[in-house]
Amino acid sequence: MTPQVKLPAGYTLRTALPDDAETIQAQRDAMFADMGKEVHKVEAVSATALGWHRRMLQVGLYEGVLMHAGADIVAGAGLLWRDWPPNPDTAEQTRAYLLNVYVQPQHRGQGLAWVLVQTLLTRCASRGVNIVSLHASEAGRPIYEGLGFRASSEMELLLPEGIC
Template identity: 55%
Template sequence: MTLPTGYALRPATVADAELIQAQRDEIFTEMGREVGLVRSVSAASLSWLRSALGSGLYQGWLVEDTEGRALAGAGVTWQHLQPSPASGTQARAYLDNVYVAPQARRQGLARRLVQRLLAECEGRGVQLVTLHATAAGRPVYETLGFVPTDEMRLTLPVAVVETA
């Protein structure tokens, strides 16, 4: 996989957790999520990212310019679920945090990042890869073979635990 001139791809490390979280916060803000809500979960998400990057549960990739600025990123959370007709293996992948800074958009960076992640999935024997797409990202994913599914969602209220 080649990148446009002036960009380089590198794996993310635990030291990149803050950068990835900042990109993630920007994704949610651009999607129209209320800024206060995004900020309210940012610290917990950053803690998860640090742990998941360290353990290998989450694997990320970053695209940097010649000055070392990370202008794009994407990651995958590795899952082990019960085999089903959709996937005969336990290994699954959830793509997440696909972000490209506004000044670097329309150069194919998101596509190349997702292709890199898909290659990693294939190398691990993953058959089923899922993600949630923004309206802007949907055409990129569709050209890579992603299709809408019949998944449904229910968000339960957070239980309040009383302490004595």
């Protein structure tokens, strides 16, 4: 894969494959740990989330990119393709949800997250997808705002377990 953006020296970028599900999940677990999520809660869902990533990669509903420094995978990000009804902002029926943006601590500050996200935004544009959403950590917010993301009116409700 040839990225649309310039990579920092010493890094390469490639498309994630179903065999990369374990790496993607490990990055996701590390991302949640960095965000201060309770380790036991992250560990409790990791195996189930791994199965989800593997399945979504296989059916093409999740598309990821992975950044290498030599043979080591040091960063990654993904898109979840979502079927969505048209609204006054777009007639497009596919939307993208950006997730799993992660850079190992020793590789941060070099613009890798920006390259990952910009690469995925280019893929969205090539598919005609013009609405991309995400949930941003405090650390990630400046990157996303710099790429043009803005806060929206979306809200969330987490139902207590056993309510349904």
